[in-house]
Amino acid sequence: MNVLDPRNNHGVAYVDDAYMPVHEARMPLLDRGFVRSDATYDVAHVWKGSFFRLDDHIDRFFSSMHALRMALPHSHEEIAAILIECVRLSGLRDAYVQMTCTRGVPPPSSRDPRDCSNRFYAFATPFVWIANDTQRRDGLPMVLSSVTRIPPESVDPRIKNFHWLDLTMGIFEAYDRQAIVALLHDGHGNVTEGAGFNVFVVKNGVLSSPARGVFEGMTRRTVSELCVLLELPCEFRLVRVLEMLDADEIFLTSTAGGIMPVCLLDGRPVGTGMPGPITALLMSEYWARQEQGWLGTPVTNYPINANGNGACTS
Amino acid sequence: MNVLDPRNNHGVAYVDDAYMPVHEARMPLLDRGFVRSDATYDVAHVWKGSFFRLDDHIDRFFSSMHALRMALPHSHEEIAAILIECVRLSGLRDAYVQMTCTRGVPPPSSRDPRDCSNRFYAFATPFVWIANDTQRRDGLPMVLSSVTRIPPESVDPRIKNFHWLDLTMGIFEAYDRQAIVALLHDGHGNVTEGAGFNVFVVKNGVLSSPARGVFEGMTRRTVSELCVLLELPCEFRLVRVLEMLDADEIFLTSTAGGIMPVCLLDGRPVGTGMPGPITALLMSEYWARQEQGWLGTPVTNYPINANGNGACTS
Numbered sequence: 001m002n003v004l005d006p007r008n009n010h011g012v013a014y015v016d017d018a019y020m021p022v023h024e025a026r027m028p029l030l031d032r033g034f035v036r037s038d039a040t041y042d043v044a045h046v047w048k049g050s051f052f053r054l055d056d057h058i059d060r061f062f063s064s065m066h067a068l069r070m071a072l073p074h075s076h077e078e079i080a081a082i083l084i085e086c087v088r089l090s091g092l093r094d095a096y097v098q099m100t101c102t103r104g105v106p107p108p109s110s111r112d113p114r115d116c117s118n119r120f121y122a123f124a125t126p127f128v129w130i131a132n133d134t135q136r137r138d139g140l141p142m143v144l145s146s147v148t149r150i151p152p153e154s155v156d157p158r159i160k161n162f163h164w165l166d167l168t169m170g171i172f173e174a175y176d177r178q179a180i181v182a183l184l185h186d187g188h189g190n191v192t193e194g195a196g197f198n199v200f201v202v203k204n205g206v207l208s209s210p211a212r213g214v215f216e217g218m219t220r221r222t223v224s225e226l227c228v229l230l231e232l233p234c235e236f237r238l239v240r241v242l243e244m245l246d247a248d249e250i251f252l253t254s255t256a257g258g259i260m261p262v263c264l265l266d267g268r269p270v271g272t273g274m275p276g277p278i279t280a281l282l283m284s285e286y287w288a289r290q291e292q293g294w295l296g297t298p299v300t301n302y303p304i305n306a307n308g309n310g311a312c313t314s
Numbered sequence: 315m316n317v318l319d320p321r322n323n324h325g326v327a328y329v330d331d332a333y334m335p336v337h338e339a340r341m342p343l344l345d346r347g348f349v350r351s352d353a354t355y356d357v358a359h360v361w362k363g364s365f366f367r368l369d370d371h372i373d374r375f376f377s378s379m380h381a382l383r384m385a386l387p388h389s390h391e392e393i394a395a396i397l398i399e400c401v402r403l404s405g406l407r408d409a410y411v412q413m414t415c416t417r418g419v420p421p422p423s424s425r426d427p428r429d430c431s432n433r434f435y436a437f438a439t440p441f442v443w444i445a446n447d448t449q450r451r452d453g454l455p456m457v458l459s460s461v462t463r464i465p466p467e468s469v470d471p472r473i474k475n476f477h478w479l480d481l482t483m484g485i486f487e488a489y490d491r492q493a494i495v496a497l498l499h500d501g502h503g504n505v506t507e508g509a510g511f512n513v514f515v516v517k518n519g520v521l522s523s524p525a526r527g528v529f530e531g532m533t534r535r536t537v538s539e540l541c542v543l544l545e546l547p548c549e550f551r552l553v554r555v556l557e558m559l560d561a562d563e564i565f566l567t568s569t570a571g572g573i574m575p576v577c578l579l580d581g582r583p584v585g586t587g588m589p590g591p592i593t594a595l596l597m598s599e600y601w602a603r604q605e606q607g608w609l610g611t612p613v614t615n616y617p618i619n620a621n622g623n624g625a626c627t628s
Contacts, residue, residue, distance in 0.1 A: 010422050013343055026340030027348065029327055029435055034341065035412075036478040037351035068479075069486060098349075103482075108324050109440055111509075111570075113482060114489070121343055126423055150469065153462040153501055154480045163477045164350040165382075166468045168417075168427060172383060175428070187467055196425075256425075 001089065011125030012090040014082050019089055022123045032116060033102025037162045040064040043255050044218075045127060046087050046095040047287075050296040053218055054080060058099070060218075064159045065101050070118045072101055079122075080297075086124035087299050094127035096256060128256040130197060135180065136283075139263025139275050140252070142194075144241060145170040145182035149192040149213055157193075157215045167195035179264070181252065183244075186213045190238050196256055201239060202249035202278050211236035219253035219286075226285050232278065249276030251283075259283045315403065325439035326404040328396050333403055336437045346430060347416025351476045354378035357569050358532075359441060360401050360409040361601075364610040367532055368394060372413070374532075378473045379415050384432045386415055393436075394611075400438040401613045408441035410570060442570040444511060449494065450597075453577025453589050454566070456508075458555060459484040459496035463506040463527055471507075471529045481509035493578070495566065497558075500527045504552050510570055515553060516563035516592050525550035533567035533600075540599050546592065563590030565597075573597045 001012075001019055013025035033039035042061040044054050058076050065071060074082070079099060087095050104116035131140050147166050155163050170182030183194045191199060192213045198220040200209045207227060209220060227234035244250065248271045250262040259282050261275035275283075290296065315326075315333055327339035347353035356375040358368050372390050379385060388396070393413060401409050418430035445454050461480050469477050484496030497508045505513060506527045512534040514523045521541060523534060541548035558564065562585045564576040573596050575589035589597075604610065 015343065022344065023342075025343035027343050028337075029329065029339035029341050029437065030336065030439075034348045034353075035355075035414075035476060036482060037476040038478065038482050039348075041349075100349075109442055111442065111444065111485075112489075113485060123343065125344075128423055128425065130425065148465065148467040150464050150477075151462065151501075154464040154468075155477075161479055162349060162351040163464075163469075163479060164352065165475055165477060168346075168350060168352050171425075171427060175426075187465075 009091060009126070011092070011095075011123055012086045013121070013123035014086055015121055019085065022125055025121070025123060027102075027119075027121060028105050030105045031102050031119060032104065032106065032113060033100070033119065036103070038068075038103035038113060039100055039162055040068055040070065041098055041100040041160055041162070044083065044097045045255050046092065046097060046124070046299060047127070047290050049093045049302070050290070050293065050298045051084070051087075051097070052290050053222070053295045054083070054297040056218060056295075060160070061099055061101070065118075067156065067159045070101050070103065072118055072120050074120060082122055083124070084297070084299055086122055088302055090124050091302060092124060092126055095124045096126065096128040097124045098122065130181065130252070130254055130257040131260040136257070136260055137275075139261040139270070139273075140181055141179040141264040141267075142181045142183055142250070142262045143174050143177045143179045143266055144191075144244065145173050145184045145194075147173065147182070147184050148187040149184040151186065152213050157213060160215060164195065171195050178267075185241055189241055191241055191244060194252070197252040197254040197260075199239075200251050200253065201243055201247040202251075202276060203243070203247055205233065205278070207232060207234040207278065208239050208243075209234075209236055210239045212238065217253055217255070219255055219258060222286065223253055223259065223282060226282055230281065230285065247271065249279050251279040258286050323405060323440070325406070325409075325437055326400045327435070327437035328400055329435055333399065336439055339435075339437060341416075341433075341435060342419050344419045345416050345433060346418065346420065346427060347414070347433065350417070352382075352417035352427060353414055353476055354382055354384065355412055355414040355474055355476070358397065358411045359569050360406065360411060360438070360613060361441070361604050363407045363616070364604070364607065364612045365398070365401075365411070366604055367536070367609045368397070368611040370532060370609075374474070375413055375415070379432075381470065381473045384415050384417065386432055386434050388434060396436055397438070398611070398613055400436055402616055404438050405616060406438060406440055409438045410440065410442040411438045412436065444495065444566070444568055444571040445574040450571070450574055451589075453575040453584070453587075454495055455493040455578040455581075456495045456497055456564070456576045457488050457491045457493045457580055458505075458558065459487050459498045459508075461487065461496070461498050462501040463498040465500065466527050471527060474529060478509065485509050492581070499555055503555055505555055505558060508566070511566040511568040511574075513553075514565050514567065515557055515561045516565075516590060517557070517561055519547065519592070521546060521548040521592065522553050523548075523550055524553045526552065531567055531569070533569055533572060536600065537567055537573065537596060540596055544595065544599065561585065563593050565593040572600050
């Protein structure tokens, strides 16, 4: 492929041992990854030309595949090299990078998932923000959704999966109620997560985030590690829906946007109605440390003159 | 496409306004139908050259799309014509025919499902049997799975969807325990459904099938209608797991195979251990009435000499 074609700035995919512009990437219609959502994935991000926690994401991807009884012919190192190459070819300095393993296409008339050869797909696209610039500065409006998150007894949320219809209906509900994001409950009075994010609540200087029924996100893990470094008390535990209503601060964490303050909950101000000091401190540390190379894997040898979304420094 | 190419006997797909051999059919990697399982579908079948309940399947497909806030530019009649054409081009006399609507591909960096143009995919492949000839004659071994079915509070099972990881883990559990199929429970002591099938239990001449937390399958509906015609008492209600253990007969219903007896449950014989008389009567009526044209839509104008899986009678 022509790495300098500006159309590639929409992203680059890797399918069937070839790199291609992401808008040209296709998968078989009969892949059980589509027709049975029989797949797992992980998403890493690249910021200013460097992956953040790339090895941690790939380790988790392997754990997820193992839990679903999937395996690929690629090693950890080979997957890292493919992901880096997707980013390099795209020229993107800030990128959203997805690796996916599907069950694959069964032989004609077979319903046995053991008959499939598992398939690998990867792509890098421009960095995705759940919250735009204004929302990251002033906070997001969020609703407590009426939808119950798929429970861990049905689908283990720690295995990153595409079972998102509950989350997608939450997105519609948020828009219907003049908000941007929706937080789902567990059917027992506890909060869980939303579409692509974990939630933290701050009360009297203590941070808490749901321990169960949620994806154990990498940004969630990063916040808990920052809390150790910054000597902030932070715990994973059951978080009651009612605790949200008198929180001092609420923020969301996601690879798609980092740490994002919530300013309104069901139309009521959270705390002062503006991002609080602990949220602001964590946001600042999260980005500053990445820019200093913390847990980073630089992408090298970007094509000269590649028209990415950051300065061309390679 | 060359309708007489024998490779098309694996099936024919319709994607982006074109017909093609199903093994060549592809979808965009970034379709939310894949990367968020944001899709609905329906499956009809063709038996001896005639669709069964085609209009009922398409009606339900439209209801599912409406519930997920999706819409296609195709009318009911246009979708019927596309499905019939897939079958005709395949030459298949016995076929499994799927229609799917996905949310579509969002614009670059958008996370808003409202920004997507919904997409339509269809295909016809050879008829799929959950149970093979021997299993339909002698009965299937089934396990009561340890997995809880995704509850209706999270994802409405009446909207046919690809959220199958619970069902897929059930399939693995069945194989691990020397069975073929797994029946999932609802977490409250009631049975629900399995991978692509509903369940009926027969006790003292009365048929029962779960009323809630299940897909309301077309074969399930057909059985209830046959029961009216045959003056057999049949009810949809909560069915306790414990009722399964002293059932006289158990059978499964699915478009992928019709009515299928269960002979073993967790290794214990069901009733006599052989298919019972009510199951046998319903199986017989189900196929005989279809072959007489009941609720049928014939596929006409099959290509002459098409090498389908039935007699070439067109």
